[in-house]
Amino acid sequence: MAVKSAVRWGVRHGLAQVAIKKGAKRGDAHGRLVTGGSGIDPHPIYDEMRAKGPVVMGAFAMVTARHGVISEILKSDDFGAGLPLEALPRPLAAIGKWARDPRNPGPVDPPSLLVIDGVDHMRLRKLVSRAFTARAVEAIGTDIETVASELLDRLAREHPGGGRVDLVTEYAHLLPVQIIAKILGVPLAMQDQLLAWGDDLAASLDIGLPYRQFRRSEKALSELNDWLREHCAQLRRNPGDDLLSRVVLAGQDDGTELRDQELTALAGLVLAAGFETTVNLIGNGAVLLFEHPEQLEILRADPSLWRNAVEETLRFDSPVQNTARHAVRDTTVEGVPISRHVLVALMLAGANRDPAVFTDPHTFDVTRANAKDHLAFSAGPHYCLGAALARMEGEIGLRKLFDRFPDLAADGPARRRPTRLLHGWASVPVRLGSAVAAAA
Ligand code: HEM
Numbered sequence: 001m002a003v004k005s006a007v008r009w010g011v012r013h014g015l016a017q018v019a020i021k022k023g024a025k026r027g028d029a030h031g032r033l034v035t036g037g038s039g040i041d042p043h044p045i046y047d048e049m050r051a052k053g054p055v056v057m058g059a060f061a062m063v064t065a066r067h068g069v070i071s072e073i074l075k076s077d078d079f080g081a082g083l084p085l086e087a088l089p090r091p092l093a094a095i096g097k098w099a100r101d102p103r104n105p106g107p108v109d110p111p112s113l114l115v116i117d118g119v120d121h122m123r124l125r126k127l128v129s130r131a132f133t134a135r136a137v138e139a140i141g142t143d144i145e146t147v148a149s150e151l152l153d154r155l156a157r158e159h160p161g162g163g164r165v166d167l168v169t170e171y172a173h174l175l176p177v178q179i180i181a182k183i184l185g186v187p188l189a190m191q192d193q194l195l196a197w198g199d200d201l202a203a204s205l206d207i208g209l210p211y212r213q214f215r216r217s218e219k220a221l222s223e224l225n226d227w228l229r230e231h232c233a234q235l236r237r238n239p240g241d242d243l244l245s246r247v248v249l250a251g252q253d254d255g256t257e258l259r260d261q262e263l264t265a266l267a268g269l270v271l272a273a274g275f276e277t278t279v280n281l282i283g284n285g286a287v288l289l290f291e292h293p294e295q296l297e298i299l300r301a302d303p304s305l306w307r308n309a310v311e312e313t314l315r316f317d318s319p320v321q322n323t324a325r326h327a328v329r330d331t332t333v334e335g336v337p338i339s340r341h342v343l344v345a346l347m348l349a350g351a352n353r354d355p356a357v358f359t360d361p362h363t364f365d366v367t368r369a370n371a372k373d374h375l376a377f378s379a380g381p382h383y384c385l386g387a388a389l390a391r392m393e394g395e396i397g398l399r400k401l402f403d404r405f406p407d408l409a410a411d412g413p414a415r416r417r418p419t420r421l422l423h424g425w426a427s428v429p430v431r432l433g434s435a436v437a438a439a440a
Contacts, residue, residue: 006098009083009214011092016060017208023059030058030120030345034208038416038423042321043362045349054334060207061324061343062336065350067357067375069334074380078322079325080381081138082108082115088324099271099408102221102261106204111262114268114382121381124266127250129385131183131243132359137388140183143424144396147178149438152404156435164411167428172282173275175397184267190227197224198276205421228264243270274386280308280319281394282419286401287428288313288364290410295366296402303399309366310394315374316364316388318349321423323378349423351375387431407433 023031026147029052033045049056056063064070072078084268085096110116111126130136151174154185159165177191184196200220228415232248244267249256258266289296289309297351299305324345327338338344352374353361365371377384384390402408411431 001247004099004434005215005218006211007095007216008101009209011088011096012216013101013207013209014211015092018330019060020208028059029056030061030063034059038420041288041350043237043353046347046353049347050350050354053336055336055338057342058345063345063347064333065347065354067351067354067373070346070348070351070375073325073333074375075345076116076331078327078329078331080117080328081121081325082110083324083326083343084115087343093393095423101218104218104222104225105261105374106217106263107201107269107272108205109265110266113266113385114255114269117381121439122184122286124145124262125381125385127247128243131168131246132385132387132389134388136391140179141392141396142426143182143401144175144179144393147182148397148400151175151178152435153399153434153438156290156404156438159432162434164409164429164431167286167430168279168283169427170424170427171401172286172397173279174265175282176278176390176393179393180271183242183274184244185240185332186231186244186270186271192277193227195301196208196220198272201272202276202419203268206419215372219331224268224272225264228267229260232260232263232267232324256338266354270385273384274389276422277386278390278393279320280422281313281390283425283428284317284423285310285313285394285398286430287410287414287425289398290318294362295364298366299399299402303365306399307391307396308368308371310391310398311374312364312366312368313394314376315352315358315368315371318374319422319424319425320351320376320378321349321421322347323382325327327408348375348378401430404435404438405432405437407431409433424429 020031020034029045029048033042037184046065046314049063054064054066054069085093088096099398105112110113113121151171155165156235173195177194178188181188181191181194197220200217201224203209204217235248237371241250247258247266248263323347324343326343329338331338355361357373358370377387410429412429414425414428419427
């Protein structure tokens with residue numbers, strides 16, 4: 001219903017938008033960050049936040065960009081994930097509850113893993129975590145190699161003269177979406193539709209979204225949820241050998257199976273998180289290597305460093321810039337009192353350039369010894385379930401790309417995605433150059 005949708009927008013985005021604009025006018029760093037759009041370099045603002053204190057007042061929430069503080073909050077029982085309606089002032093919470101659309105939960109609405117805590121979170125997380133352990137992902141490595149080779153073969157075939165292509169739309173986006181579709185048993189024919197839904201949904205993670213964009217993301221969400229409900233029902237009738245079929249079947253004998261809504265939310269989150277983030281890792285890594293050819297030379301001389309280059313990319317140009325937690329009780333962080341229900345925005349990308357942890361934090365260095373200490377995958381109970389998979393896709397995807405097209409070069413300005421929380425490139429024009437023969 002349009003009225004309820006407008007109310008949902010108002011509660012989630014409209015009020016924040018007013019506070020953000022006011023904050024930006026005052027010169028507040030958080031306000032400037034949010035209104036600055038995705039094209040600005042956010043790091044001078046994170047530096048400013050970090051210098052101001054451990055946790056400082058932002059536009060509509062408290063904010064922190066310090067590595068130690070973010071780590072502590074992410075692991076602390078004093079903080080919960082997301083922002084429950086109960087944490088809002090009472091009349092607003094009541095309006096928000098009235099306007100809820102329980103049939104159409106998004107990635108940051110319960111029962112999404114991202115915003116639930118305690119035993120419910122553990123129960124749902126356990127169901128999918130086995131599929132994403134480092135060992136399980138090792139086994140998927142061959143699939144990743146195969147899909148990456150097929151995509152690169154196609155590029156070489158379709159551009160025999162080594163012409164101009166868009167690296168994001170023709171490679172970086174396709175590798176993760178094909179892998180997660182394989183893992184979840186989603187037909188490949190759905191690829192273009194998934195990418196289109198993913199694009200509209202990615203925007204909904206940003207706070208202060210304009211109304212029209214919010215409506216577009218709700219429409220995409222509702223279409224994705226309808227499709228997933230039907231897909232899961234089909235898997236219940238006729239299960240395959242994929243992860244989603246196993247989740248659908250789990251607990252059927254003892255009655256602990258997932259409710260339809262939990263199942264749809266879980267499938268939607270894993271599906272979208274599976275490709276909307278890793279595309280940024282591959283795109284950001286490629287652009288960084290174009291900008292730092294001496295680092296590419298280091299990797300060519302010692303290919304064993306590719307793994308660390310992926311960690312350094314995650315640290316230096318983090319695909320997920322921030323998350324948030326709310327205090328579940330009155331508490332104190334590094335001497336700063338934080339009252340119950342107060343929201344704290346955690347600038348993961350700011351933590352990843354904290355000079356207290358990383359020497360010369362604004363230097364991209366693929367040999368950095370502690371690159372892996374970044375918080376790009378968060379920490380604590382919500383630590384990214386797909387981290388091992390993303391790392392492997394990043395490493396194989398980038399290494400194979402630069403091996404197959406040794407003269408690959410940027411060809412014109414790249415364009416950032418319009419999203420702020422998800423940070424990557426929408427378009428990276430490149431000239432392929434000649435392809436070397438594919439490895440046998
Ligand atoms: C470079 C790629 C990726 C990055 C940077 C990334 C980042 C993150 C971050 C920061 C969180 C935690 C948010 C918080 O603490 O509030 C998270 C959670 C999550 N990620 Fe990823 N992710 C990536 C790839 C993936 C992939 C490939 C998958 C799926 C296979 C995935 C599935 C998930 C899931 C299901 C959660 C929720 C975990 C929970 O709340 O318990 N992610 N991710």
